[in-house]
Amino acid sequence: MSTRTPSQSRPRPSSPLRTALITGASRGLGLGLARSLALEHGMKVALVARTRAPLEAAVAEIESAGGEALAIVADVADKRAIHAIVGQAAASLGDIDLLVNNASSLGPTPLRPLLDNECEDFGAVLETNLLGPFRLTKAVLGSMVLRGRGVVVQISSDAALEAYPEWGLYGSSKAALDHLTRIWAAELEDSAVGIFAVDPGEMNTRMHAEAIPEADPESLADPRQVARKIAAMIQAAQTGVLGKTRLVAGEWPEPAAQGQVA
């Protein structure tokens, strides 16, 4: 039997995104996204990270600026944590409309050639960068499809495309995540749910400093600015403007002034 679906226009989502689940959200791009989605787009946000103190500080910061935020201490690489993460978020915020798989691991630093990486290190990177996002997506996507509303965003990297020496574990995990996302997008073609991977570009974050300590922070993008662009992309994906392709944050136009993002 053919698996092709009858061609039809993409169903329009019924209403705006109201709730978000963001992993790796206590700093860098994840925190920037949580802040932008909560404060500029009025979404209720659940922030996931492994370490309690910085996570709670991030939530407190968003709340003191008038946003609604919630802290979930968990490791996305732990498969037993997945339904607990999604359940805690949905219990407090309601059905999850947006998932941002942002938490990532570089593997051992300083970065090293593939021959110097242990197999176990690769396994751990895949758990965080590929299987964790797969499990979390699987845990929220069905409800999104049934409700006819939702967006899933995978934070990727140009290391998924370019063969940078010493970036083997991270780069191959992100390449696999990109392809997983393309296949998911093809399977969601007749649904109202959007899924895309985005390359945020080089940002002034702790992860970047761990990977390339010698880089000049002045030459790197501010993760808060990149977050605002990705938040605008999410809105576009939700209203059907955006296809489900791989995107580069740097190529996206600057979002309109605060609060005016379509």
Added chain:
Amino acid sequence: MSPATAPPGHRDEVRLLEVDPRRGSVFDHPFRDLPELLEPGDLLVVNDAATLPASLRGELERGGPRSPVELRLLGPAEGSRWRAVLFGSGDWQLDTDLRPPPPRVEIGDAIELRGGLVARIDGRPGPGDRLVELSFDREGPELWAGLYAAGRPVQYSHLREALELWSVQTVFAGRPWAVEMPSAGRPLTWSLIRRLRRRGVELARLTHAAGLSATGEPELDAALPLPERYSIPAATVAAIEASRARGGRIIAVGTTVVRALESAALEGGGRPRAGAGWAKLIITGERELELVDGLLTGMHDPSESHYRLLQAFAPARVLEAAWSAALEAGYRSHEFGDTALILPGRQPTPGWTTASRSRGAAGGETRPR
């Protein structure tokens, strides 16, 4: 009927007993045949509640030595209170009816749960001694974090192994309202849902806080199911009305969906009302259903409270004959077991016959949506 003792390898690897209550006919199918057993225009309504880890082990603090207890949550009650059923020592591996009774509790007693969460007894509303109202020592996100850290899925002694939380979720689970899995929806896969949609069968959802199916206390068991909260989206009400207008049938996936829809229909004077409510109806063969035409259900034993509800869909003699055929064919019961579709055949319309339908042939495909 013997129970399924573990989840099937793939969620749709169960059997489906097709029962036509009007004709009294019974057919055995693989579950994957479901799309061919329904007609374009029919509407399946699912319960999208995710399942909580609602079993919490702890110790009762009362003066002398601490006693081991298990709390099985029923869900939030008024204010910040919760309702739960108290069990004694032992765990799911003991037959619920044979477990030692819980120690006697008084209002104000504290139960310290795994991970340091503390529940205080606030009330014992009855029936029986085991139904309790609780307040926890935290609320909001901290309480949810504590429950997810301390809790395990509720399960019973027919299972071989301890369940993981992922084993008790449907593919479309959303808000964690259920304390036992809404299991009739468990065999539904996305492949199957796509085939249903391609056939012109629609899917709608509601959320219903499926409760406990057994407590070990006869007085309390006799009162099951207790009132359970539900929420019906406006889009689901619209889908029901559209389906009825085109002559489609409303098929509940699970007994919880029947309770929610019929309770909402009662509130709305025959028309389901969108929004939240408490399902209080106990549905039996005595009750004329307002809204629901058919039921996709797990195989419930005649001893279970759910079985009474099945009698609202089929006369006792048809159910008895169907169940004995299922028994003979080796059907298995309970949450990971086989299923039944109890659905009156649609009145034949021009250009379409029951015979072509039953083979899933092109007859159905050519009908307008």
